Amino acid sequence: MAKPIFYTLHLSPPCRAVQLTAKALGVELDHQVVNLLTGDHLKPDFLKINPQHTIPVLDDNGVIVPESHAIVIYLVSKYGEDDSLYPKDLAQQAKVNAALHFESGVLFARTRFLFEAIFTGCGEIHPEKAEYIKKAYQLLEDTLVDDYVAGTTLTIADLSCISTIASVMGVVPMERSQYPKIYAWIDRLKELPYYEEANGASAAEHSQLILNIMKRNAANPCSRTNDQFVSSSGQVNNSSNYAAKKAKMGKVVLYTAKLSPPGRSVELTAKALGLELEIKPINLIAGDHLKPEFVKMNPQHTIPLIIDDDGTTVYDSHAIIIYLTTKYGKDDSLYPSDIVTRAKINSALHFDSGVLFARLRFYLEPILYYGSAETPQDKIDYLYKAYGLLNDTLVDDYIVGNKLTLADLSCVASIASFHAIFPIDKSKYPKLAAWVERLSKLPYYKKTNQEGAEELAALYRVKLEENRQKA
Structure with missing residues (x-):
């Protein structure tokens, strides 16, 4: 069988997340370079492969998978000798899913918002934007309650998060004294035999490219915007027994707000499943999510959050809806097993x-x-x-x-x-x-x-x- 074709650019953090995963799996990829700086991703041939004109994209003998997080899950599911990088255990998998969405929705989204302004001519990083990145650092620091992002062993959550962190910390520095758990985690990942080849050197090159572009753009000040936001991604706490059927379970408790799009996506999913939820309203404007009792449940202080009646706590809407569908769905139509x-x-x-x-x-x-x-x-x-x-x-x-x-x-x-x-x-x-x-x-x-x-x-x-x- 031919090698999977990997459309990539070594400077891209999402591409490096896939490369790290492939190295961890021992899967050899056929690299096809797509140079974003020269517009390769906008050419008609590439748009046929991915109409969103983004990289990375995987072509596995005709199966096209865009988006790094989807690719790494696909690779582990198809080529992994075991499930250690993406556990089959429902609660552990939910932890990994939550961390992957934290990477896409917080770490990389904030980094992209910063870097795209520089690539389009901005010559400075306003304090508000630097602070916005540092808040993401703090969320990751608070999440690292174990050696790795989603527990005590390496998973694709780590390989995804480190690709962005390694790039952005070269532009918005983080102090080791302020983020000791992040630095310990980085040092741990640097011990992987493939780390430098798959991520370290390219992340440093990417950071230097951003700094060089900023110097060239120095005469072009950027409009000030206040980019301080509360994230909506998270993790999972506790795991227990998942074999009990819906009929034997109490209601799932959902902490949410009607105004919250992620909260509404969970409610939409519950309605589609015919699952009754016990709603616990959280007033974000009033700061309910910052109260100590809520922060104990979710150190990232975000909604939605569910507590299943076996004590399993899941936060991040995307992780929640996968969890609910996998556990309570009558069939797999909403999230097919294929x-x-x-x-x-x-x-x-x-x-x-x-x-x-x-x-x-x-x-x-x-x-x-x-x-x-x-x-x-x-x-x-x-x-x-x-x-x-x-x-x-x-x-x-x-x-x-x-x-x-x-x-x-x-x-x-x-x-x-x-x-x-x-x-x-x-x-x-x-x-x-x-x-x-x-x-x-x-x-x-x-x-x-x-x-x-x-x-x-x-x-x-x-x-x-x-x-x-x-x-």
Whole structure:
């Protein structure tokens, strides 16, 4: 069998996460370099492979898998001699999934937002953006309660997170005294025999490239924006017995807010599963998520969070909906066991955490939480680009094929919130508009998702007006 073809660029953190995983598995890849700086990813031949024009992409003898997190899960599921890098145990796997979404939705999303501005001409890093990265460092520091990100052994969560951390720390330095657990974790990963080849040298080269570009751009100041946000990714605490059937279980407790897109994606999934949840409202504006009793459950102080009746605690919406579907689903239609279909869904879930929700958060949180009276055009443009990416992805009735899956229930929670503030232009995004219309016909859609999205939009408008009056 031919080697899997790997479309990559060594400077790219997501590409290096795949390379680290392949090395850990002993899988040899056929590297095809895609130079983003010269626009290789925008050429027609590549767009046929990945309409979102991003790398990495894996072509495994005709099976196309875009998006690094989906690729690493696919590689371990197909080529792993055991499940150590991506455990089959439901609670342990949920920990890894949560950490992968923390990487895509927090670590890499924040790094990309910073680096893209530099690549497009910005010659400085504003203190607010540096602080935003440092908050991500602190979230990772707080997450590292064991030797590795998702427990006591190496998993793909570590290989994914280190690819971004190794790049961004060369641009936004972190002090060893302030983040001792991160440094101990980095030192641990550097002992891997393939680390330097697969990540270390290229991460240093990437950091130096960013610094060099900043020097060239030094005469070009950037508009100040307040990029301080609360993340929506997390981990899992506790594992116990998962064999008990739904009929023997009590209700799953969901800590959430109606305004929260990730929270609504969990509620949409529960409705699709016919699973009744015990809702515990968390008022983010009032700071409920920062209270000591909540931080004990989730050191990243984010919602949604579930507690199953066996004591298993899961946070990050994407990890939660996979957990709920795997445990309580009558069949696998929402998250098929076929590894190719599952890879496509995983890719879409990371598109939600790393693009859709991340960009919504970039725009809204300064206004909702920090008194900003600004509506920066670059952030609005960023939102509309996300519309375009999803529109281009929709080649079927649903995001992954012609059936409803977790990909739709996750992405539509974010998109509905976009749409309530910046309505989708049907003439520009016809497939996206048709997809939203299709999902709006679900019997539980209006109450579970649309109402919350409209309330979030109303709160945004009220807070923006308040902030402008105070400015």
